[in-house]
Amino acid sequence: xxxxxxxxxxxxxxxxxxxxxxxxxxxxxxxxxxxxxxxxxxxxxxxxxxxxxxxxxxxxxxxxxxxxxxxxxxxxxxxxxx
Amino acid sequence: xxxxxxxxxxxxxxxxxxxxxxxxxxxxxxxxxxxxxxxxxxxxxxxxxxxxxxxxxxxxxxxxxxxxxxxxxxxxxxxxxx
Numbered sequence: 783x784x785x786x787x788x789x790x791x792x793x794x795x796x797x798x799x800x801x802x803x804x805x806x807x808x809x810x811x812x813x814x815x816x817x818x819x820x821x822x823x824x825x826x827x828x829x830x831x832x833x834x835x836x837x838x839x840x841x842x843x844x845x846x847x848x849x850x851x852x853x854x855x856x857x858x859x860x861x862x863x864x
Numbered sequence: 865x866x867x868x869x870x871x872x873x874x875x876x877x878x879x880x881x882x883x884x885x886x887x888x889x890x891x892x893x894x895x896x897x898x899x900x901x902x903x904x905x906x907x908x909x910x911x912x913x914x915x916x917x918x919x920x921x922x923x924x925x926x927x928x929x930x931x932x933x934x935x936x937x938x939x940x941x942x943x944x945x946x
Contacts, residue, residue, distance in 0.1 A: 802908075814927050816913040820908065822906060823906070823909075827874070844896055
């Protein structure tokens with residue numbers, strides 16, 4: 783069966799996000815006001831072939847742990863759909 | 865009022881995603897099998913001060929159009945929450 787996994791990787795809350803800060807400055811320069819904070823992460827969509835949803839989730843989790851997210855600086859969330 | 869906007873920016877379906885292709889190769893090298901496709905985009909979280917949800921959505925949309933997404937190569941989705 784084919785599953786779709788959406789993995790969201792965001793910088794940890796306690797860490798500075800320099801890319802987000804730069805975008806916040808950019809938005810202010812463009813005249814877009816009222817933006818109090820910006821944080822930027824990655825969105826990774828996988829198409830996974832697995833025999834069931836649990837196995838698909840395990841594969842996505844392994845991929846996130848081993849390659850996609852750096853646990854020291856980032857947290858991730860996985861959502862599986864058919 | 866304070867709203868949170870989650871903006872997902874993904875490469876358009878018809879375009880190649882070289883970063884995704886590279887990650888797909890990396891996953892195969894790590895021995896993670898059964899991954900048929902990888903696409904990588906950005907996840908941007910904004911904290912917006914606005915008088916109502918519609919205004920918050922408008923600000924997020926303006927930010928996405930003017931700075932965060934490149935309409936030629938990317939599509940975006942916005943989700944607003946309190």
